[in-house]
Amino acid sequence: MKELVTAALTAAKERGQDVADVPLTAIAATAGISRSTLLRRLGGSRAALDEAVRESGVDPGGRPPVRERAIEAAALLVAERGLAGVTLDAVADRADCSLPSLHTVFEGRDGLLAAVFERHSALPGLEALAADPPERLEDTVRALHATFVAAFAHEPRIVPAVFADLLGRPDGPAARVMAASLPQSLDSLDRLLLPHVRSGRLRPLPTPVLVQLLLGPLLNHVLMRPVLEPALGAELPSMDETVDIFVDAYLRAVAVPEGGATRAAESRGGADSP
Known part of the structure; x- marks a missing residue:
């Protein structure tokens, strides 16, 4: 499954889309296999792939991107608790995303707070x-x-x-x-x-x-x-x-x-x- 996750992330980056929006045909082509082979390895549904992508620390999409959800969640936490009370764990929990995805998108807490301040x-x-x-x-x-x-x-x-x-x-x-x-x-x-x-x-x-x-x-x-x-x-x-x-x-x-x-x-x- 690891190579399929890599192929999905690569295809998403090349197309500028969330993983959930990338057609299976494109993911299969990136992985160097046919669509039918990809589906067979996924057990007939892409849900397994989306879950594997999520476990790797990246939100597969299909809803507002991690960046948008995290900025909104962090802004509400800042208003409730002040800057000192905002942790990445709390933001990940409120935004329903993984901690690694926050580090990937914002490169740490300061990057997230800077994005919140820039917007508001x-x-x-x-x-x-x-x-x-x-x-x-x-x-x-x-x-x-x-x-x-x-x-x-x-x-x-x-x-x-x-x-x-x-x-x-x-x-x-x-x-x-x-x-x-x-x-x-x-x-x-x-x-x-x-x-x-x-x-x-x-x-x-x-x-x-x-x-x-x-x-x-x-x-x-x-x-x-x-x-x-x-x-x-x-x-x-x-x-x-x-x-x-x-x-x-x-x-x-x-x-x-x-x-x-x-x-x-x-x-x-x-x-x-x-």
Whole structure:
């Protein structure tokens, strides 16, 4: 049976399909035997082959792939238990897959947590925003705030759990997860902010500084809001009002006044002229 499992996995990889979706004819051809011989060796049904593939640590398919089931299961576990409470054993049990298959797909726990964070963090929203950015600086800043607020409120609540772990264990899995997603996040933020720097609408500060000034107050507020709401009640501005305040404060801090932007652009144009 081992050589048949190898043939099934090879055929599935070559065709880009789950094992369960690969025709027996293709598996037989890969194994160098006829379909009738394959069926005879399987006892007349492919169920034995699918079970053997599953025992080898690979899900044969016929339902959502292991990757999808594991990401969904891990996200729910993170929301329930926090990052520290998520083990590969628990994910395998919740996703109804084998432990070896998780190692094969994600190369360990950090890879799985990184995939969960990538899907449920602000990254998808950032990439979508960078692909179709607003023209006005104020609209860009407001859209960035809205993207991060939505990420914190998104269910299952992965982003708050990651920040909780990061604050409690600066060298823990959350730090590694965020480091893995940082290049993609900074690339999107560069595409959103640097055009405004080049046009003279935004002060020419390093991107990390621009981002920290942009998101620092917002992240601090969102993390503290569950404590502030019962304490301050109606005195606490709504989330929309809070975003308006932070957008205005950011623009006052780093935006170049309209006249200054025009002079800066003219100055650069003159410097570029022969």
